[in-house]
Amino acid sequence: MALDFKALQKIKGNPSFEVAPNRRLKINPGQDYVYDMPKELIYKVNKDFSMENMLNQITNAGEESLSIQGTKFMTILIREADSERFQDRTAAMIEKVAQQTGIRFPHVFERYIELGILTLRPRDAWTVTEATTRTLKVRSYDCSLSKLLAEKGVKNCGLFCLAASKTAAEKTGITLDITCTNDNMGICEFTYLPQ
Amino acid sequence: MCWVCEKYGKGGKWYLNPENFARRLYKIRKEGKEAAGADADPQAAGMGAGVVAELVKARISGDREWENEIKREALEQAYQTHFGQVVTLDEYLQILDTAYPLAKMTCGCRRVQRGMPDEENFTCMGIGPGMYKWERWPETYRGGVEFVTPAEAKEWAMMNHKEGRVQTVDVFGTPYIGGLCQCEYPGCVAVRNRIDYDFKFLLKGHFVAKVDREKCTGCKSCLGRCQFKALNLEVYTSKAYIDLDQCFGCGLCVTACPSGAIQLLDRQSMPGLAENW
Numbered sequence: 001m002a003l004d005f006k007a008l009q010k011i012k013g014n015p016s017f018e019v020a021p022n023r024r025l026k027i028n029p030g031q032d033y034v035y036d037m038p039k040e041l042i043y044k045v046n047k048d049f050s051m052e053n054m055l056n057q058i059t060n061a062g063e064e065s066l067s068i069q070g071t072k073f074m075t076i077l078i079r080e081a082d083s084e085r086f087q088d089r090t091a092a093m094i095e096k097v098a099q100q101t102g103i104r105f106p107h108v109f110e111r112y113i114e115l116g117i118l119t120l121r122p123r124d125a126w127t128v129t130e131a132t133t134r135t136l137k138v139r140s141y142d143c144s145l146s147k148l149l150a151e152k153g154v155k156n157c158g159l160f161c162l163a164a165s166k167t168a169a170e171k172t173g174i175t176l177d178i179t180c181t182n183d184n185m186g187i188c189e190f191t192y193l194p195q
Numbered sequence: 196m197c198w199v200c201e202k203y204g205k206g207g208k209w210y211l212n213p214e215n216f217a218r219r220l221y222k223i224r225k226e227g228k229e230a231a232g233a234d235a236d237p238q239a240a241g242m243g244a245g246v247v248a249e250l251v252k253a254r255i256s257g258d259r260e261w262e263n264e265i266k267r268e269a270l271e272q273a274y275q276t277h278f279g280q281v282v283t284l285d286e287y288l289q290i291l292d293t294a295y296p297l298a299k300m301t302c303g304c305r306r307v308q309r310g311m312p313d314e315e316n317f318t319c320m321g322i323g324p325g326m327y328k329w330e331r332w333p334e335t336y337r338g339g340v341e342f343v344t345p346a347e348a349k350e351w352a353m354m355n356h357k358e359g360r361v362q363t364v365d366v367f368g369t370p371y372i373g374g375l376c377q378c379e380y381p382g383c384v385a386v387r388n389r390i391d392y393d394f395k396f397l398l399k400g401h402f403v404a405k406v407d408r409e410k411c412t413g414c415k416s417c418l419g420r421c422q423f424k425a426l427n428l429e430v431y432t433s434k435a436y437i438d439l440d441q442c443f444g445c446g447l448c449v450t451a452c453p454s455g456a457i458q459l460l461d462r463q464s465m466p467g468l469a470e471n472w
Binding site: 003004005007008011012013014015016018019023024025026027028029031033034035036037038039042089090093094096097100101102103106107110111114115118122127128129130131132133134135137 | 213214216217218219220221222223224225284292293294295296299314315316317318324327328329330331333336337339340341342343344345347350351353354355356357358377449450451452453455
């Protein structure tokens with residue numbers, strides 16, 4: 001046990017008391033918020049970031065341009081996701097909680113990663129396998145972007161996601177150690193560790 | 196290991212596996228009911244409260260087969276969607292480093308069962324990404340929420356432990372753990388249903404408490420702490436006695452003992468209890 005009798009005697013306080021002034025959030029009666037990602041964000045991001053153009057550029061310029069494209073994609077996504085048109089209550093609450101607690105990882109960062117996946121490959125299967133204040137792991141299954149790139153002879157598709165992730169991390173103001181594991185059987189997992 | 200560990204523990208305890216706390220923040224917005232989140236109201240989940248009236252009828256009628264049928268059907272559904280398990284304070288504190296975000300909230304059970312006013316009822320914790328959407332369920336969260344850091348949450352958990360509440364993990368869509376409760380009999384629907392009706396929405400923990408009779412002074416400090424009717428004072432020795440079959444392994448008696456006479460032992464180490472969840 002973490003506590004014994006003596007240690008427990010030193011614990012003071014009432015669990016129902018507010019941790020800090022103004023920390024308690026109350027229901028705003030009559031408000032009807034939206035929480036999920038609108039399809040319009042997919043249309044807008046794909047209009048500004050053409051997959052066809054990207055594939056052509058990579059065919060011409062080689063794998064190195066994957067990083068440039070990943071950065072470009074995430075820059076567009078962040079611009080749109082944070083615009084007044086596409087801001088949602090989930091984003092507002094994530095930011096509110098980050099301000100109240102001082103903890104910005106994983107969710108301030110994770111939001112951009114998730115919206116990136118949903119806009120770029122909305123039909124793909126993927127999941128978050130760990131999301132603590134120390135580690136974030138995002139796993140994709142049969143990534144459609146990876147398949148498209150493979151058809152063009154590009155093997156190192158992770159460069160795109162790595163660059164996109166770094167751009168999201170910069171925006172969030174967090175330095176991350178980012179690694180990617182790919183089992184070549186269709187499962188790819190990115191691990192993000194704050195430094 | 197319990198059946199949940201075998202299925203979702205990845206070799207360890209299922210409620211210490213980070214995968215069972217992780218969930219996506221976003222999905223693509225749909226129209227109508229689902230968009231409003233009416234399908235997943237945490238309060239509506241209810242830990243078996245919805246079938247208790249029928250269970251009482253069955254018990255009054257004396258029809259054990261009917262009672263067992265109600266339980267079997269309800270549990271089949273519950274183990275796929277919403278159930279809980281007792282954990283120790285130590286495990287609870289570990290979980291507070293694994294789940295995020297953490298939000299103090301009011302207890303729906305105590306509100307309904309005991310009429311607790313919201314401002315005195317912040318004994319539950321909503322955890323995980325679903326809490327960013329807490330305003331979807333205004334009745335559940337009518338007392339408000341308070342997002343806290345892991346350090347603040349641990350301090351709060353210890354206050355609850357000191358006050359004598361059993362600490363549990365609660366599933367919302369197996370195996371996703373979306374809530375941490377701290378409750379007591381008879382306020383807690385899950386504890387009450389388990390004790391009064393042997394309704395296994397709440398599973399026993401991985402430990403059992405045992406008294407060292409040499410150390411026990413018979414001071415009775417532990418007696419009021421047990422929420423599961425497992426603790427008694429043995430009349431002929433004036434020492435604490437724990438019915439291991441009734442013990443849920445919460446550890447509340449351990450921290451109440453000034454002589455350090457009570458210890459938690461691994462349930463699996465006792466053949467007669469190993470499958471008693």
